[in-house]
Amino acid sequence: MSSGRTGTTAAHSVVDATSAGRRIAAVVVIAYALITMIPLVWILLTSFKSPPDSIAYPPKVVFEPTLEGYVNLFTTRSRQTPEYIESLGPPKTWYDALVRKRNMVITGPSRFADRYMNSVVIGFGSTFLAVALGTLAAYGFSRFRVPLKDDLLFFILSTRMMPPIAVAIPIYLMYRTLGLSDTALGMIILYTAVNVSLAVWLLKGFIDEIPREYEEAAVVDGYSRLQAFWKIVLPQARAGIAATAIFCLIFAWNEYAFALLLTSGEAQTAPPFIPLIIGEGGLDWPAVAAGTTLFLLPIVIFTVLLRNQLLRGITFGAVRK
Amino acid sequence: MAEIRVENLHKSFGDFIAVRESSFTVRDGEFFVMLGPSGCGKTTTLRMIAGLELPTSGRILLDGEDVTFRRGAERDIAFVFQLFALYPHMNVRQNISFPLRIQRLPRREVRRRTEEVARLLRIDHLLDRPVGGLSSGDRQRVALGRAIVRRAKAFPMGEPQGALDAEFRELMCEELRLLHNRIGATTIYVTHDQIEAMSMADRICVMDRGEVLQVAPPIEIYERPATRFVAGFIGSPAMNFLPAQGRLAPGATEIRLNGATVPIPRLHAALDHPEAILGVRPEHIHIADDGPLRGSVYSVEYMGTRQLVTVDTGVGRLKVRAPNTVRVDDGDSVALAFDTRRLIVFDPASDLAVASAAFTETADG
Amino acid sequence: MAEVRLHDLTKRFAQTVAVSDLSLDIADGEFVVLLGPTGAGKTTTLRLVAGLEKPDSGRIEIAGHDVTALAPAERDVSFVFQQYSLYPHYTVYQNLAFPLRAPARRWATADIDRRVREVAALLRIESKLDNRATQLSGGEMQRVAIGRALVRTPAIYLMDEPLSSLDAKLREDLRIELKRIQRDLGATILFVTHDQIEAMTLADRIGVLSTGRLIQIGPPRTIYERPDNLYVARRLGSPQINVVAPDALPLADVPAGAHSAGIRPEDILLHCDDGIPAEVLSVEHLGVETVILLSLGETHLHTLLGSHPPLAPGSQVRIAVRPGAALFFDAAGNRIPSNLSEPTRETAYGT
Numbered sequence A: 001m002s003s004g005r006t007g008t009t010a011a012h013s014v015v016d017a018t019s020a021g022r023r024i025a026a027v028v029v030i031a032y033a034l035i036t037m038i039p040l041v042w043i044l045l046t047s048f049k050s051p052p053d054s055i056a057y058p059p060k061v062v063f064e065p066t067l068e069g070y071v072n073l074f075t076t077r078s079r080q081t082p083e084y085i086e087s088l089g090p091p092k093t094w095y096d097a098l099v100r101k102r103n104m105v106i107t108g109p110s111r112f113a114d115r116y117m118n119s120v121v122i123g124f125g126s127t128f129l130a131v132a133l134g135t136l137a138a139y140g141f142s143r144f145r146v147p148l149k150d151d152l153l154f155f156i157l158s159t160r161m162m163p164p165i166a167v168a169i170p171i172y173l174m175y176r177t178l179g180l181s182d183t184a185l186g187m188i189i190l191y192t193a194v195n196v197s198l199a200v201w202l203l204k205g206f207i208d209e210i211p212r213e214y215e216e217a218a219v220v221d222g223y224s225r226l227q228a229f230w231k232i233v234l235p236q237a238r239a240g241i242a243a244t245a246i247f248c249l250i251f252a253w254n255e256y257a258f259a260l261l262l263t264s265g266e267a268q269t270a271p272p273f274i275p276l277i278i279g280e281g282g283l284d285w286p287a288v289a290a291g292t293t294l295f296l297l298p299i300v301i302f303t304v305l306l307r308n309q310l311l312r313g314i315t316f317g318a319v320r321k
Numbered sequence B: 001m002a003e004i005r006v007e008n009l010h011k012s013f014g015d016f017i018a019v020r021e022s023s024f025t026v027r028d029g030e031f032f033v034m035l036g037p038s039g040c041g042k043t044t045t046l047r048m049i050a051g052l053e054l055p056t057s058g059r060i061l062l063d064g065e066d067v068t069f070r071r072g073a074e075r076d077i078a079f080v081f082q083l084f085a086l087y088p089h090m091n092v093r094q095n096i097s098f099p100l101r102i103q104r105l106p107r108r109e110v111r112r113r114t115e116e117v118a119r120l121l122r123i124d125h126l127l128d129r130p131v132g133g134l135s136s137g138d139r140q141r142v143a144l145g146r147a148i149v150r151r152a153k154a155f156p157m158g159e160p161q162g163a164l165d166a167e168f169r170e171l172m173c174e175e176l177r178l179l180h181n182r183i184g185a186t187t188i189y190v191t192h193d194q195i196e197a198m199s200m201a202d203r204i205c206v207m208d209r210g211e212v213l214q215v216a217p218p219i220e221i222y223e224r225p226a227t228r229f230v231a232g233f234i235g236s237p238a239m240n241f242l243p244a245q246g247r248l249a250p251g252a253t254e255i256r257l258n259g260a261t262v263p264i265p266r267l268h269a270a271l272d273h274p275e276a277i278l279g280v281r282p283e284h285i286h287i288a289d290d291g292p293l294r295g296s297v298y299s300v301e302y303m304g305t306r307q308l309v310t311v312d313t314g315v316g317r318l319k320v321r322a323p324n325t326v327r328v329d330d331g332d333s334v335a336l337a338f339d340t341r342r343l344i345v346f347d348p349a350s351d352l353a354v355a356s357a358a359f360t361e362t363a364d365g
Numbered sequence C: 001m002a003e004v005r006l007h008d009l010t011k012r013f014a015q016t017v018a019v020s021d022l023s024l025d026i027a028d029g030e031f032v033v034l035l036g037p038t039g040a041g042k043t044t045t046l047r048l049v050a051g052l053e054k055p056d057s058g059r060i061e062i063a064g065h066d067v068t069a070l071a072p073a074e075r076d077v078s079f080v081f082q083q084y085s086l087y088p089h090y091t092v093y094q095n096l097a098f099p100l101r102a103p104a105r106r107w108a109t110a111d112i113d114r115r116v117r118e119v120a121a122l123l124r125i126e127s128k129l130d131n132r133a134t135q136l137s138g139g140e141m142q143r144v145a146i147g148r149a150l151v152r153t154p155a156i157y158l159m160d161e162p163l164s165s166l167d168a169k170l171r172e173d174l175r176i177e178l179k180r181i182q183r184d185l186g187a188t189i190l191f192v193t194h195d196q197i198e199a200m201t202l203a204d205r206i207g208v209l210s211t212g213r214l215i216q217i218g219p220p221r222t223i224y225e226r227p228d229n230l231y232v233a234r235r236l237g238s239p240q241i242n243v244v245a246p247d248a249l250p251l252a253d254v255p256a257g258a259h260s261a262g263i264r265p266e267d268i269l270l271h272c273d274d275g276i277p278a279e280v281l282s283v284e285h286l287g288v289e290t291v292i293l294l295s296l297g298e299t300h301l302h303t304l305l306g307s308h309p310p311l312a313p314g315s316q317v318r319i320a321v322r323p324g325a326a327l328f329f330d331a332a333g334n335r336i337p338s339n340l341s342e343p344t345r346e347t348a349y350g351t
């Protein structure tokens, strides 16, 4: 948003308009941030509520925090009579105690941990692959004379124009035949295929910005092209790679439709699983919220970790143009 | 148009001091050139004036108003960065009018001012051409146009960062100076090239190791350098510095160099130090049949029209610039005569020049 | 160190012929400077030698081996780029050490350290070794770029205007250093510049390029005093050589077919009693010397005098040309060799 809009246009008042504009912009940004944060904060709070608190009306903002949601998320439980619970002797762990207060006993772990691990393996695996392949392809497109370069680039991008779900049925059939249905490998391949086009395009832009002179200098200094790529291009493309990785991860991590269609057991990821967390007599909201919170965490951590890289990469090069 | 006052400007990067307590004033409408050896802090000073870098301490006043901590965009200063950064997808008109369009001036006003600037730079016939096919001189004018169309108060110009070739640089300098003559905008130009500085500047500011040593018009810097560094830095090949006998009284008109006596401009101040340094430029020494100093030729460097003769004498090795019509060879014994009015005595303790007639009279005769 | 031969090199970019039939032998330990206006193909020539461009035709030999088909890393050259490409993610030290860490060389860490510090001291950037390449002044960047070439002792050093952003004093010092390195190591150097003084003082031989062609190559003095044609005559010397009709001035021994005469400003003598009259148009003091513009009717001439000649615009002088100093060119601009011995420049006064 340009700040110039609020100011008058005479040469000298531009100065004032700018600072006033900045202040307004700051207020807008903060307000926007607050509004978008509310649902997230609400989910975080709900994950620490007890089931009755979570559905209380009017909604409770002040409540006694409990880890019940998280316990419910990771376990399966069955309802028992108080006598039976009594007969089991004193609870061995804090979570046993928590569950027994609701007349339940833990019968085993839930499948959430598995689903979560599936998400991690598939999400990060496909991100790594998409970025690795994308970087190499983008380097090739940026530096070499590729026949039909423009057409190829357009073709690669065009695979992204169609909503992926439009090819869901063919892929479903193909995967069944190939035995890739409901496997982590199948999902990694699928997400990589979808992401790699984005990765090539984004990274080509970044690599185009890195002057060739650096590689030429390295090559004259006695390095091979691949070594020059590794020592010179990669470090400078770090910012671009980080940004691309974040985009790819977000897609692979959040993807729902294919995950629902192609995975049911072994390779199911977290997104189709979370809504299935059903408690006694309806959805167990604190457990759902706990699942969602944990689900959000890796993306947040990943972004925060890469943020430094993102910023550090954006420095002026030392090439004279 | 504006006056820029820099007061005790200081900038350190970690424990390295890039600019040290510098003060100077750039007068309204002046073409001000910052000159100094590599790494002396010229670019850093300029970047602080342009608002691209914050000083560690000190103040910058633009027309009396303190702008030290204002962002670059709020300073009404058009920093001319890279003279060639044109937007390739825009035509000449769009390139020039770009800064006005971001200010959202009315269409008519944008049009009027763009055309005015184009006329000033004599590129009005190119306005609707794409920038791609322009000659490099025209491209440079377009870039200049984009800088001046804002009518900023001052134009700090970074060194044209491209490895411009010498011819082109010359052309660009000429263009800048002509433009300055026409619009009279306060301009600060940074260069390491003394020839460029001498030919363009109204006044030159000579810096060394972060410090401002002298601010004066080009001729004065050349003829009346305030310190030994300034004297040595301006002029190529550099001024010769000869050890001489000190303890000179005001009014002295002679100095002794290892036995030889050399007339000097009348001193106005005393030099108490037991030693003195006599500064003499290679172009103010003549190879003559007789003169106060004798020596033998160490080397002769051929430079086309001129030659540079290095002569070993009793007071050290010195360089003489002679026309190429003087034929001397390595090992020849020659006599050297000095152009008396141009000799400058320096105090070895402070490195400052000792006031003398050389500073009060013009040496032209 | 090695000798380098270029045989009939040609390189085109689409319509532009950047280098055209260029042949050049650089002897082992020789310092050759290429001089030419912008776009003359100087950079392209260096890039061809380095292997960064493939010639359309022609052959390159380094130390007797045909390297035309070899990759840059296999040619053992070092290159100071016109746009000095320092790696922004490395410090000055890492930039300087980079060529020595190349897999082909594998120097020991201690040797690298010693060499890097040596070169840094030579270029006066010791105190900047830990700066990132982006935290340098323009001149410091350029010195690091030179340093990156100097850490090695390759078959040939290729230098593309390496001194352009340095102040005069540093440039002069580095000129001397380069010359010294070349003598001490017997280094072979191919150097590109626009600066004629730099070319004159550094070169064993100067090659004058124009639109991709090597017009003339020879020792500085030969290039200056006996240019093959008008183009070369005009490229060197400041102020430029005066080019006049052969009959504009009384010149002795005008050869048949002379279309124009070239007279260097320093070869015009003023105050000759038997000279021809001329009017002073302008007097430009350049400190060391004075450039005087004279008019002889239609003809304008630049001439050069010492620091303070007693001349003002409008005054009348009598001039003559130093006997034998004029150069004559035919209609095509080629110099007609004088039938006397080549021009001599005897001393006006001196020892």
Ligand SMILES: Nc1ncnc2c1ncn2[C@@H]1O[C@H](COP(=O)(O)OP(=O)(O)OP(=O)(O)O)[C@@H](O)[C@H]1O
Binding pocket: B013, B016, B017, B018, B036, B037, B038, B039, B040, B041, B042, B043, B044, B045, B191, B192, C128, C131, C134, C135, C136, C137, C138, C139, C140
């Ligand atoms: N970001 C930085 N961090 C650390 N040191 C810096 C930084 N920027 C500049 N310097 C140092 O500050 C000093 C002054 O730099 P500056 O760019 O002002 O020099 P300059 O006078 O423009 O020199 P040149 O003629 O070589 O461009 C240099 O020694 C440089 O190494």
Ligand SMILES: Nc1ncnc2c1ncn2[C@@H]1O[C@H](COP(=O)(O)OP(=O)(O)OP(=O)(O)O)[C@@H](O)[C@H]1O
Binding pocket: B165, C013, C014, C016, C017, C018, C036, C037, C038, C039, C040, C041, C042, C043, C044, C045, C082
């Ligand atoms: N990669 C390229 N693609 C197309 N044309 C090129 C390319 N490189 C050089 N040229 C052209 O070849 C000619 C010679 O260029 P070159 O860079 O060798 O000139 P130069 O003598 O180094 O000039 P300068 O002094 O400006 O650096 C120029 O006309 C240039 O436009």
Ligand SMILES: [Mg+2]
Binding pocket: B042, B043, B044, B159, C137, C138, C139
């Ligand atoms: Mg600088």
Ligand SMILES: [Mg+2]
Binding pocket: C042, C043, C044, C082, C160
């Ligand atoms: Mg070039």
